[in-house]
Structures are given as structure tokens and as C-alpha cells.
Amino acid sequence: MTEVLIQAENISKKFCRSLKKSLWYGITDVCHSLSPWSESAREQQGEKGQLREQEFWALQDISFEVRRGQCLGLIGHNGAGKSTLLKILNGLIRPDAGQVTMRGRVGALIELNAGFNPVLTGRENIYSQAALLGFSRAEIAAKYEEIVEFSELRDFLEMPLQNYSSGMKVKLGFAVASQLEPDILLIDEVLAVGDLGFRFKCLNKISDLLKKCAVVFVSHSMTQVMRVSSHIMMLKGGREAFFGTEVAQGLEAYYQLFSGGTLSVTGNGAVKLRALEVWSGESRCQLEGALQIQHGDTVRLRVTLQADPHIREAVIQVLFWNHEMIPVLEISGGESYGFHFFPDGDQTVLEVEMSNLPLNTGSYFASVIVTAPGLEKVYCQADNSFRLTVGAGSPVSGVGCVCAGGWAVL
């Protein structure tokens, strides 16, 4: 077993909803902490454990440990307390109860461009940023070339930072921050920065660091969490709602938080979705419902449409979106896109069999889209029309679709 680098024991933190009250409590706390007679934890526990007016627990009773080489993925809805926890680990704010022990140099990939000065050139900013992050003079000198190389901004080093695009600023920030050689690494949603090429570079750099550090990783991108985390902690309203090494289970718990959006219908209304039914074996659901299936099951969908009389021909498509609102699967009609049909009178009933659905473990939202044959007009787009919850796929990779290949040893 490698050594424990981060050890958090029963951390709690309270925040205040009203600004004036918050500032006032702040002053009381400051005065309290400045009095050398004000006593330390034990006696205070009583008082500190109480909520004052307008306060709430932003974090309550959080414990975990992270060893070198491990990565804790921290997930949860907005405002669940992830960033607060990261701030406590980073030593910026202190908990109201509990204790954190951090062993080793801490590196934070959090706000990459805090500390940048817009008027100064890129080169000057590299120096001041590196100093801010804790590089010694010798280290800066030694790593300067590498930073410039990594940032891909050599031609712009003498330009003031305010003329950089936001992507370039982040590149520069990441180039500096990633040269730290930390024992503990705190990462908050910065993986997806810059253009495509740079993103890959970031990910590679981070996976290098992952091996050597204890990492706490905050993200809303479940694909990334899946990719790097060895443990998952899900926070819900400041409390630990899931903690464990079963990453897939953690993600499932996360998805449960957002059990569903509501149906949203757009388009010019020339075609209306009257009814919808989905079923697979015994289980079935209607519009806005959810269907539980296993990977590879066959699902049937029946939609009832009402088209305006002038619509002679239309195309219907079904799209599945994952939680990150990335489309992962399209059901076509055997032609290039969708299924061509000729609406007929009042009601057109269409049925489609989706056999051996390749969707991976997770939840998917379906859109039913009816367009003109050339796609030049959208008659009806029903997003979130139903939800599929898929079990028994291949959770490790975190990809949207899995299909079995015909492997052979030659």
C-alpha cells in the first residue's frame, strides 16, 4: 500500500445566506480567532456545531483518505459543496469542524488564470504566475523553456495578455501550473481547455501526474471522472451521498439526481406528436416516461402523429442523448438518415423495432424529430420524450455505445 497523502476526518463547514449577516459573522469569527484566549477545538465544538441565523451546512461530516496513485472523483449537483471541499483541502478556508491532514506539496489546477495581469506580456506573466504557484527562482529558470514549449505560444510571448484569446490564456495558465511537481493534486473542471490538440496534451499531462500524486478531481463530465478516478464520492446538499470504489455505481447515483427533464417540443408545429409508447418485453412506458432495459435488448417504439393536410412527405428520426447532452445513437430508416413516410389523413401511426440496442450502461434521453424530406424544415422536435435506463453494459469505458466485435486469433 502506498502512503496516505490526504486524510479528511469529519469535515463540516457552514455558510450564510445573507451578505450582511455573513460579513458580520465573519467579523465575529475574526475577533474570536484573534483572541489568544479563545479556545481551541474541544471547547468550541459545542458552539461551532450550532448554526446561527441564516446559516446552513455547506459540508457536513465528510471523511475520506486518498493515497499516492489514487484519484478521488468528486461529483454532485451545482452547489453540492465540491468547490468548498476543494478550498478547504487547498488550505484557503478552514473547516468549522473536523480536520484535514495534507502530506506533501499541494498543486492546484483550479482557476488557471487567477493572478494574471492583463497589461503585462505573456512572458512576464509566466514568471509572476510561476512564483505565485510556489516555484522557486531556480525552478522557474529551469522550467521556463518547457513551459513555453508546452503552451505553444512562443510567437505571442511579447504580447500583452489582454490581447490573448481566452483559450490562449488558459493554455498559458495550464502550461505553468502543470509544471509543478506536486504530491497532492487538486483539479477542478479544467481538463477541457483549449483546442482539440491541446486538450489531448492536457489529458496526457494529467495522467502522468495521476500516477505520482494523490488526486482529488472535481468534474461534471462523467466520462472524464470515469476515466481517471479510482474512487467516487458524490455530494448531495453537503453530505456524502455515495462513497466507494465502484465508479459505475457512483455515476448511477449521480444520474439519479437528475431523474429527468421534462418534454420540450419545438419545430413549426406542422406535425404534432399525439402519443408515444415504448416497450421491451414486459416493461413499457408512455410519453415522458422511463424504460428500464438491459444492454442489447430489443425495444419497440410506437408514435402517433397528426400532420397538417399540406404535408405530403416527412422524415422521422429518433436520437438518443447521454447525460452530457452528447448524441450517442441515431435510429435511421435504413437510408442515409431517418425514415421517409407519407402522412395520411388525421393520424399516422409509426412503429419501429430497435433490435439489439447497443447503448451502454447509463441513462439516455430520446428525441423524436420529424422534418421535411430535405431536412430544410423541422415540423416537430420532441426532446426528452422518453428515457432509457440501461443496465449490464460495459461501464468501465464510459462510452455511449458498445457492440460485440467478431474477434479471432490468427
Next chain:
Amino acid sequence: MSTDQLPVRIITPHDGLDAFRYAFSSLIRDRRFTLELAWRMFLRDTRATVRQSFLGYIWLVLPALANSLVWVFLSGTEVVSISSGDTPYPLFVFVGTLLWTAFNSSVVASLAIIDEARGTLAKVNFPQECLVLVAFGKAFLNTAATALCAVPFFLLYPIPLHWGILLFPVGILVTMCAGIALGLLVVPISAMFNDLSRGIHLGLRFGFFLTPVIFPLPAAGLGRTLMLWNPVTCLVVSSRAWLLGGEAALTAPFIVVAVISCIMLGVGVLFLKVSLPHIIERLGSG
């Protein structure tokens, strides 16, 4: 590296003595890094301000120059008449203004440390005490620029060289310490409610007239009593006396104020360290 060699940081909710002990030990531990970082930040801020104007460094000098010229003019045209004894009045007023600038810019710089670094404080963990050094540097730069425009005055009105002149830089330094310390003691509170810092900014304007900057210390009367209660008086009067002669240096009060200022400066830095986590928590990234 094995676990025992790694630096260990324990983050607790502890207040009071524990917090002070921790603040003190990190001040000692981070001292080298603090110096380097302070230097970088000072360079960064100075370059940034200078680069955004055509006149650049000249702006550092202009306010002090204008201020003393006004008083030279007023006294020259005898709108107000101030006697500065044997010392030529322009020289007298210039040295006074220089000392006041040292005090004033120190207070202003140290009052601003949290506001100016808000974004960085809320997001990056660095030895925050370096902000005090940066404030010191900024105040020093201001003072030095003012001193630079004193040169022509000294060419016009040469002063006899004597050993007392060597005490003058000490006077400036103590005056700056006093200013920084005053700001530091207030800043933990004023970072949250800015009433206090506004009050101090206002007070500095009155303070200018409650300190013998542009006139000598009155020989008697209410003015004298009031001014003697003002701790900055002895700093200004003594330093000026050491440089120019002509006034009686208030040496004993100077020493008392100097000692208290230095102690308060140390206490102020510790206060800042201890209270910053609370302040950061309340300020957010603003």
C-alpha cells in the same frame, strides 16, 4: 520520498493560540519563498501601472511635486505666512511632505492589500504575508520618487553635512512602519465592512493638518497639545530636525513610537495570517 520527509499540513478549525502558533511557524517556514514572491508581485504591479500611462514613472513624482509647489507658492505670495525659522521654507515644506508621503502611502497601500489581491487570495494558496511586503515596496517607491524631486531643492538650498543626516532614513523607515502597521491592524475588519477604511482615508486628510508637515510644531496653545498627542508628529518633527536642523527633535517620543510601531507591525502580520481564512471565506472570489 518517504512519508516522514514530506511537509505535513494540518488544517483544523482551531482559533486562538493554536492559530497563532501555526501562523508564526508558517511565516518562518515560508520566508524565502515569501521574499521571492513579493519581489515578483511588486515588479508585476509596478510595471502594470506604469505601462498603462504615457508619462509612466513621472506620475509617481507629480503629486508630491504639485503638493509642495502649492505650499511654496502660497507662502511665497504671502497668502498664508508660515515661519520655518532659519530653514528655507521650500526645503522645510518639501521634507515635511516627503515624510507625510511616506506615512500616507504606507497606510493607503496596506489598507488596500486584500482588495487588490481578492481574486488571487480566493483561489490560490500562497504565503499571503508577501502582500505586506508588496505594500511596503509600493509605499517605498512613492517615497523614493518624492525624494528624487527633492534633489533640486537641495541644490538650491544646500544644507551643511552632519552626522544627523544619517538618522533621516531611519526616520523615514519608522514612519513607513507606523503607516503599514496602522493599516494592517484595521484591514481584517475593513476587508468586510469598508466603513473603517473609508474613515481612515477621511482621517488622513485631517491628519495632514494635525501634523506639522507644512508648518513647524506650534510653540504653545491647543494646536501644540493636539499635535503632541498625534503619534505621527514626533516622527515627522524628529526626522526633519535630523536632516535640516532648526527644530527640536522629539527623540524620546520617537523611540517610543518606533518601538510600538515595530511591535504592531509584527502583530499586524500575524493578525492578517490568522484572520485571512475567515476573510477569504466571506469574500468569495468577488
